[in-house]
Amino acid sequence: xxxxxxxxxxxxxxxxxxxxxxxxxxxxxxxxxxxxxxxxxxxxxxxxxxxxxxxxxxxxxxxxxxxxxxxxxxxxxxxxxxxxxxxxxxxxxxxxxxxxxxxxxxxxxxxxxxxxxxxxxxxxxxxxxxxxxxxxxxxxxxxxxxxxxxxxxxxxxxxxxxxxxxxxxxxxxxxxxxxxxxxxxxxxxxxxxxxxx
Amino acid sequence: xxxxxxxxxxxxxxxxxxxxxxxxxxxxxxxxxxxxxxxxxxxxxxxxxxxxxxxxxxxxxxxxxxxxxxxxxxxxxxxxxxxxxxxxxxxxxxxxxxxxxxxxxxxxxxxxxxxxxxxxxxxxxxxxxxxxxxxxxxxxxxxxxxxxxxxxxxxxxxxxxxxxxxxxxxxxxxxxxxxxxxxxxxxxxxxxxxxxx
Numbered sequence: 001x002x003x004x005x006x007x008x009x010x011x012x013x014x015x016x017x018x019x020x021x022x023x024x025x026x027x028x029x030x031x032x033x034x035x036x037x038x039x040x041x042x043x044x045x046x047x048x049x050x051x052x053x054x055x056x057x058x059x060x061x062x063x064x065x066x067x068x069x070x071x072x073x074x075x076x077x078x079x080x081x082x083x084x085x086x087x088x089x090x091x092x093x094x095x096x097x098x099x100x101x102x103x104x105x106x107x108x109x110x111x112x113x114x115x116x117x118x119x120x121x122x123x124x125x126x127x128x129x130x131x132x133x134x135x136x137x138x139x140x141x142x143x144x145x146x147x148x149x150x151x152x153x154x155x156x157x158x159x160x161x162x163x164x165x166x167x168x169x170x171x172x173x174x175x176x177x178x179x180x181x182x183x184x185x186x187x188x189x190x191x192x193x194x195x196x197x
Numbered sequence: 198x199x200x201x202x203x204x205x206x207x208x209x210x211x212x213x214x215x216x217x218x219x220x221x222x223x224x225x226x227x228x229x230x231x232x233x234x235x236x237x238x239x240x241x242x243x244x245x246x247x248x249x250x251x252x253x254x255x256x257x258x259x260x261x262x263x264x265x266x267x268x269x270x271x272x273x274x275x276x277x278x279x280x281x282x283x284x285x286x287x288x289x290x291x292x293x294x295x296x297x298x299x300x301x302x303x304x305x306x307x308x309x310x311x312x313x314x315x316x317x318x319x320x321x322x323x324x325x326x327x328x329x330x331x332x333x334x335x336x337x338x339x340x341x342x343x344x345x346x347x348x349x350x351x352x353x354x355x356x357x358x359x360x361x362x363x364x365x366x367x368x369x370x371x372x373x374x375x376x377x378x379x380x381x382x383x384x385x386x387x388x389x390x391x392x393x394x
Contacts, residue, residue, distance in 0.1 A: 022308045024221035100311045109366040110307030111219045114297045123370045151383050158367070159360070159384050162376050166363025169306040170355070173320045179359050186348050187356050190388050 007045045009035040015056040019101050023053055023112045053112060054122045060104045061126050068133045079141030080192060083134070087164060087188065091180040099171040099180075105130070106165040131157045141192070148194030156191060163187055204242045206232040212253040216298050220250055220309045220316075250309060251319045257301045258323050265330045276338030277389060280331070284361060284385065288377040296368040296377075302327070303362040328354045338389070345391030353388060360384055 013034040018026045028049060032039040046052040071086040094101070101107075105126060113120040134157035141147035147156070163183060170179040210231040215223045225246060229236040243249040268283040291298070298304075302323060310317040331354035338344035344353070360380060367376040 021312055022219075022221050024219050025308070025312060102307065102311075106363075106366055107307045109370045110299065110304045111222070113366075113369045114299075115218055115222060120370055120372075127367060127370055155379050155383060158376060159364075159379050162363035162367050162380070163356070163360035163384065164363065165366050166303075166359035166361065167356075169303055169310075169362050169366075170324060170359050172310045173306045173317055173324055175317075179355060182352050182356050183359070186352060187360065187388065190391055191384065194387055 006035065006037050006041060009037060010042065010045055010052070011056055011059045014052060015059055015104070018053075018056060019060075019104050019107070023108060050116050050118050053108065053116065053119045057104065057108060057119070057122050057126060061129075064105070064126075064130060065133075068130070072133060072137045078146055079137045079144065080146045083137055083141075083160075083192070084184065084188060087160075087180075087184055090164070091177055091184065094168070094171060094177070094180070098175050099168075099177060100175060102168040102172045103165060106168055109165070110169075127161070131161055134160055138192075147192045150194060159191060160188070163191075203232065203234050203238060206234065207239065207242055207249070208253055208256045211249065212256055212301070215250075215253060216257075216301050216304070220305060247313050247315050250305065250313065250316045254301065254305060254316070254319050254323060258326075261302070261323075261327060262330075265327070269330060269334045275343055276334045276341065277343045280334055280338075280357075280389070281381065281385060284357075284377075284381055287361070288374055288381065291365070291368060291374070291377070295372050296365075296374060297372060299365040299369045300362060303365055306362070307366075324358070328358055331357055335389075344389045347391060356388060357385070360388075 010031065013036075014026070014031045017031055017034045021030075028042050029039045031052070032042050042052070046055065067086070067089065071089055072082050075082050075085065077085065105123065108119060109123055109127075113123055131154065135153040138147055138153035138156050138160075142149045142153055147153075167179040167183045167187075171177055207228065210233075211223070211228040214228055214231045218227075225239050226236045228249070229239050239249070243252065264283070264286065268286055269279050272279050272282065274282065302320065305316060306320055306324075310320055328351065332350040335344055335350040335353050335357075339346045339350055344350075364376040364380045364384075368374055
């Protein structure tokens, strides 16, 4: 079916557009134009813009998970070293677009979570998965005595991901990596070492 | 002039609408309807939606500055106690709307900064002012020996504000204060005490 074969274009090109202009800012006509498809064909693939939003979040999260697997689970180094390398990689990803886009998960959290129940619930699931992946590495570091043990790994993971999303917001405003650098150089070690260091 | 007298309504009611639905999601017609004004009258007060965005940011920041003055500058307690009370106050502000709205500054950073130069520049100014107010209290705590001195107060202030904005994003998704509580209970003391504690 021709209709079905266009769906990957809607997802890839639509994700790109939403990442650049925001979810509400990207209208159906603009999404279809980005995918070089007739406007009416959008509804052959998605029942609503909300469903499209969940689909591009899923697509984006595939890349998040691939990076988590590569840099946290399969990489060399201690858990603390892998966490540092992971966030340094994410920081460097933003350089090519002048830190303007941030993270689609954070952007949708700010913009779409208050107005769409379906997107909000999908975001909650993805944030929990992301936090869980960070927590597994943190727990390994706690087991090895590299990371503080007075705070549960799940709480440290939540704080790291939240602080990272906040640093990305500021980087978008400043079009500069200062907040991402401060996260890597000060917040990450302060949070992982705690009082025992 | 009648036209001018409606501007406060556009600002207050429009700010409320944008805070609830997002900047791109709030169209001119909806903003005018919220202010109980004819749609066409919007352009008697603002040359563009962008100019309106900067105006509501200024209005919102008046409240931010009043709270900073009350809780950081004029309040009782040590600098560290005042910082804790300040963020605890902000957390409790969100309870009434189920943590759905977050902070207008963070929301606009996510949504509007990548697409509007004027809004992005206004956000940068406001974030710098907010960071400066936090840094003055942090510097007082450093002087008193209550807060670590190995990191400049400006950097600590940046990290606190960024991490707070990130925690607000997660609270919007979860509709729960867990991330705000973790910020207060773990991140704030970890960042302020550092290795010397």
